[in-house]
Amino acid sequence: MTQPEILAAIQQELADLEQISFVAHRDTREALGAIQSQGDEIALEWVRACKALFQHDRDAGKAFIRGSRAVLDASGEVLAWTNQALSFLQWRGSWKALDGFMGQLPAAYHILGSTGEARWAELGIAWCGRHLESGAAYFRCPVVELAATHGIAGVEELVLPAEDLFSQRRLALATYLPGAIRVRNLLGVEAVQPWAKRGADILQAGRLRGEAFFKLESEESMAMLLENLPGFRTPEHQRLLQLILYAWFGENFDLLDGNWSPDKGRAFVETDGASLYLPIALPSREEAILALLHAAGHLVFFSFERRYIEALFHEVGREHPPLDADKRITWRPLFAAFGEDMIRFQLIFDLCEDLRVDTRINARVPNYLTRLLAAAEAATLPAGAAAAYFELARQTLRWIASDAPQQVEMESWRPLLNESATIVDAFRIANLLYADTNLPPMTLAEREHAYLPGRSPNAARPVYPRRELDHAEFGTGTEDQDDAVKNTEIKPNPEKREIPKQAAGEDPDFDIPPEETTGSGGRVGVGIPQPAHVTGHARGAEYSEKGKPYAEWDYRDGRYKRNWAWVQEKELTELDANEATRLLTQYAPALKRLKRAIQTQKPARMAPLRRQFDGDELDLEAAIGYIAEKRAGMSPKANIYRQRVMQHRDTAVTLLADISTSIMQSSEGGGRVVDHIRAGMLLFAESMEEVGDPYSLAGFASKYRDNVSYYSIKGFDQRLTPHARAVLGGLSGRLATRMGAAIRHAVKGFDRAPSQRRLLLILSDGRPADYDDGGDERYLHEDTRMAVKEAVDAGVHPFCITLDAAGSQYLPQIFGPGHYVVLDHINDLPKKLPEIYLRLRK
Amino acid sequence: MKGFLNRLRGVERDIIQQPVEDEAGAPYYEAQENEVEIFEAAYKKRLPVMLKGPTGCGKTRFLEYMAWRLKRPLVTVSCHEDLTSSDLVGRFLLEGEATVWQDGPLTRAVKAGAICYLDEIVEARTDSTVIIHPLTDHRRQLPLEKKGQEIEAHEDFMLVISYNPGYQTVLKDLKPSTKQRFIGINFDYPREEIERKIIQNEVPELDTTQVEKLVATGRRARTLKDHGLEEATSTRALVYAGNMMVAGIEPVEACKAALVNPVTDDPELAEALMEIIKAHFAV
Known part of the structure; x- marks a missing residue:
């Protein structure tokens, strides 16, 4: 074909288009100028494609024509993707997929390069052949997310396993992709497949549940993900952790699930003054044990002692706020004075208090500081502002781990090492340090990285004030009338709350906690009585409602599904x-x-039976005794046999x-x-x-x-x-x-x-x-x-x-x-x- | 020569052990409380004594020491499930065409005026424990049913039983009628400083810091007793651990072998114990 012929052919195609649609013709003309820069022959191919696609499906055509300009800019070529677009002609109603394809093409060229793009398109087109909806979902999914940072390999690792899931369990890509991308971001690609398999099973059992699973909205989905978290998994070592705490502190702490999930950032052991909240996984066993000891140390060494908390508020010249409905106290007002700079002060305060508590723990747990320091030295310095805090924490730790030698710059910390130091001292010292600190300001997002391994934000949760010390040990003059109220009363442990087993509707009040009758008032200190709280309780309570979890064996994966089947003990109420x-x-x-x-055939006694009157064997000792006694002129009983009975x-x-x-x-x-x-x-x-x-x-x-x-x-x-x-x-x-x-x-x-x-x-x-x-x-x-x-x-x-x-x-x-x-x-x-x-x- | 023979075949000694007279032969014992005075008073009045306490806290050693102190021979009988009354009292034996009566250890002790120590008496069958009843009250007699005799106890005879309330099941407790015939002395694991002294004495080669660590470890491990440990870490086990260390085993391994492996099969409990040990020893 000669050049004029080509140009004429283009004009012919354009004219045909105009016959079909004014808009399509206009859009094509607009884009044509740019496309023609690649050569007239190519332009002809492209215009033909426009027409073919438009005739096949108006929406597909429009999407192709309108997207072309941007794709050309990104790719610098035309034929490759035009041919790819033409494959969509195979299917009716493929415009959604093509629309997505055109929309993502620039990004695909940009991120994957032209070979990567070809593979990306090939994968998607294959999906269209399998299941058009899945194809559309594939092409509509942003390439950035599909590839993550791994280029085309990232796309493949995510999409190829889905082919099996589709052929075996009819799992559509539209359901799979968005969740799978999130799962990969959170836990890495290894976690995706087991998660998707489980989801496919659930989808078979029920559509709604299955969809909720894939949207990561259902609890089972989250649970499944947590199951695959790497690191030291605390639920599996609950008893060990409890034993360790008991050994060192002689106290039984409630270890509850902290409801942490990987998207919430760094995993910390937290406490609310009554219980310890463990994340489902911590990076290592050592860190888990250190963190546990540290958090328990806060409880044992009175970080949350009621009177100290009162004294803290006294220190800033404030009444502490009323307790919340669960009788917990929040620390927030303490830091209110620092306004925007609250986090900086909080970190310094935590640093002081942690130092105090760690010193005390070390007196109880030999080599605790050495281990803490070893973990801190092994950790990599965080980026950004957190680094300064982290380094300071490490420095103070080194100092106390080496028995706190005289050092000018460290002397302001020294009072914390005193055995009689309290959280109030930590607060005072934190204030002094804050006054002339050169630590950089912090954002909330960065805060979590400022903590050494094993340590955690102390005011992470509202706390139940503990009351352990009596007047003699602590006299601030703020004692009040309700001292007689027992410590146990302010430790509402959600897990121990009695929930009637049979929730079959007989008792409409079954989820109302027992009413407060102690008259302690609702606050620590000055009391405004709080109404009985009737709404549901915090996390942890679900354990007793849901019963006891057991693993279940999935033969298809050849592995256990942890905490899968929940057994509730109930009573039968129909009597006859x-x-x-x-x-x-x-x-x-x-x-x-x-x-x-x-x-x-009642069980007689533990066998073997000796000294029997009959039996299969001679009881040698009895027999000798018998003969001897007989010789001695006595008349012994002839119980000289041994019976070899089956042991009952x-x-x-x-x-x-x-x-x-x-x-x-x-x-x-x-x-x-x-x-x-x-x-x-x-x-x-x-x-x-x-x-x-x-x-x-x-x-x-x-x-x-x-x-x-x-x-x-x-x-x-x-x-x-x-x-x-x-x-x-x-x-x-x-x-x-x-x-x-x-x-x-x-x-x-x-x-x-x-x-x-x-x-x-x-x-x-x-x-x-x-x-x-x-x-x-x-x-x-x-x-x-x-x-x-x-x-x-x-x-x-x-x-x-x-x-x-x-x-x-x-x-x-x-x-x-x-x-x-x-x-x-x-x-x-x-x-x-x-x-x-x-x-x-x- | 005699020493050589003894090493070759062990030492044969009579069950009635005559007390060693010299100071050097004194068994090592560190008094925890007033147990020595109580025992001496009971001995003065010839009252039977019951030593109660967990395994490995020094009951047997205490008795060896008291026997030495009071200059009385000691007859020790370790009781077991199949211990019958004739095992204690004696039996007829055949010798040639004749029969001879052989006294059991209890009978011999009664005749010789020894201290008779029935170790872990609950292990014995109840029918054999009742034969000690007449010995424990004002009668101080031992009936020999088969011989048709009764033996009046030697005036220096004393009966001592030991009894570990911990590990027996409820089924294996002593009868109340037996229990109430005794003067009871409670034993427990020694106080920290005493325990240090004991270990230092038993394993003189061990250096002081190791002894301190060992004692601290033991005390910490004992807190887990109610959490699945049937028998807590005993002073004896600590001595064993010390000996293992002196014999060249790494402290952590020595403690594992002496303090963890023997007492529990529960992996988590073992891990918790190891955690304690490592905190003290592994740096």
Whole structure:
């Protein structure tokens, strides 16, 4: 084609466009000038593309035409992206994707370069082929965010795994991308995939929950992320941390979840004067322990002692503000005088107080300062204004770690090392230091970096003032009338707040905390009484409401989901004493037979039995004694045998009944399944009374993973009361069967059992299943199998008695061969249940 | 020659140990409170004594010391589950065609006027503990049922039992009727300065700062007793740890071997104990 021909062809195309749309024609003309600078042939291609796209879809065409100019400026070429744009012709309704594509192209060229751009477009176009909506979401996603700082590799690491998720779990990119980008920013790319997999599972169980998960709005999503946080994970070491604190300070502190998440900046151990709040993860074990000791040190060495706080406010010539509804105090007014420069003063004050407390801790915990200093030396100096504070803190630490030698510049700190120094002294010294400081001003955002590892902002939370010292130790003359009020009363520990287990609506007041009747007034010092506070409580309370979390096994990932299934202990409230009596009468003959059988094989005593009148072996010692005594002319008893009996170790047993909805069905043997279960459990209980082994009875049902109800009917240490019998009589079915969580909880229950041998009898009528298993039977099967394995590891022998005729298909995999029994005739259940136990305990 | 033989096969000694007369042979004991006076008073009046306290706090050592001080022979019987009354009192044995009666350790002590020490008496079966009843009241008699005899105790005879209220289950407690027959002396782990003295004395090669650290570690570790430790870190264990250090083991490792590994299988508890040890020793 010759040059004039080309130009003519362009004009022809333009004319055609004008025929179709005035606007398109105008826009094309506008952009054409710039495009033609690349050559007329290229311009022709481009105009043809404009027309083709416009004819295919008006919006797509418009987007292409209007975007071209900017793309040209960014790329300096035309053909490559024009051809890419033409691929969108394959799909109807692809304008959204193309719109996004054109919008992001300049950025793509800018950030990824032209080869990167090509790959970026290729990936997106492939997505359009899979799922147009996903393609649109891909192209609409800002390239900066997709790539993070990793260029095209960043795009690939995020998007390629999504292909599998799409093909296997139908997870659309629109759902995945925004959350995935945030997750990657917070925790790195490794965390994205497990998070997305979990999300896809949840999405299968329920659309709304799934979407909330991907928007990172739901708690489970955040929990899942926290699960994958690197570092020293405090929830897993809670007991260790508690033991360490107890060892050093002889006090039990409440360790609560500090509700920290990675997007909130640096992780700190915080305290509110009553409890310690731990972030879910700290960078290292050493830092965690130091931070814990430090925070506890504040509590032990009176940073939050009530009178000192009063004295502090006295110092600035203010009344301290009224306590908030939870009877906490905030420090804010103390710093109010410093206005804009508050943070600078706060940091200096913290520095002084931390120095004081660390010195005191070191007297209790040998080498504490050395370790603190080692951690501080190992840390990298933060950037910006925080560096000066950090360095100063390090310097003071070095000074006290080397036994505080005489140094001119350090002398102003010295009073803090005195054993009788208090937070008030720290405040005074902070004021002096502040007066001639050359530390740079700080912003709130930078503040967190000013702290040494292990230390944290002291006034991070409103505090419950402690009252530990009595008049003799501290006399500021501010003592007041309410000293008689006990310390415990101002330590409302959210976790210990009693929340009735059965929240089924019987008691409308169940979430109202007990009313204040102590009359302490609402404030420390001068008192204005505060009204009883009725709204929900701070974090930490959720633990007791949600029950106890257990891990669940996900066979698809081959790993545990931590804190996944939540078990709540509840009581059964439907009582039917008449039914219990009726059943006992009905089964009286069977019970009689059972009891007789039990009596014959009652456990005698710990074997081996010596000095028996008969037996398989000679008791040598007894025999010699016998002969010797006989020779000596006496007439000894001939108890010279030893019996090698099977050891009748004492056994504790829990009978755990599945009381899901299915037991309400009628059974082929007449009556409903539940009737037989009631009778079975009753007879079991009565027989166990005869046997004398410790036993407990419980039922379980579930609805979703966070709602597993565990109904304890009789504990090991309880007697079989008429109430327990009535509960058995009134047993009814509800909800589904999340067996793994129930087994784990029952195994925990054996902690209270006195016996060596522990048997867990599970009475079920069907396979493990729950509403949120997404129809994947295998999931809860595998979880139950793992729960059984854990039980065995914990020294509990699980055994399943099922009424499900199909039980032999899945029970061998879950419980192992020989560890289950399928009852063919449901009428046998009441008789069989005690028999099975007696057989097992042999 | 005799020394060589002893090293070769151990020393055979009679169960009734005659007291060592010289000062040098005195067992080392550091009095914690007034236990020495109480014991001497009880001995003066020939009252039976019960030593109560956790393992490794020095009960046995105290008794060795008292026996030496009072110049009485000491018969020690470690009680165990299968200890029958004939193990204590005696039995008929066959010898050739005849039978001979052999006195048990308790009988011998009663006859010889020794101090008879029944260590960890709760471990013995209850039927064997009741035979000591007549010995513990004004009768001071030991009935030998099989021989049809009763033995009046030698006037210097004294019965002492030890008993650790900690680790037995409720089922294994002493009968109240047995308990109330004794003068009770409570033992606990010694005070800090006494414990230092003890360790310094038992492990003279250990330098003072190490002793101090060891004692501090032990005291700190004891605070965890109610948190899952069935037996707290005993003074004996501290002495062992000191010995291990002297034998060339790193202090942290020595403490781990002597203070942590034996007392707990609970990983978290062990970690907490190690934390204490490291705080003191690892710098």
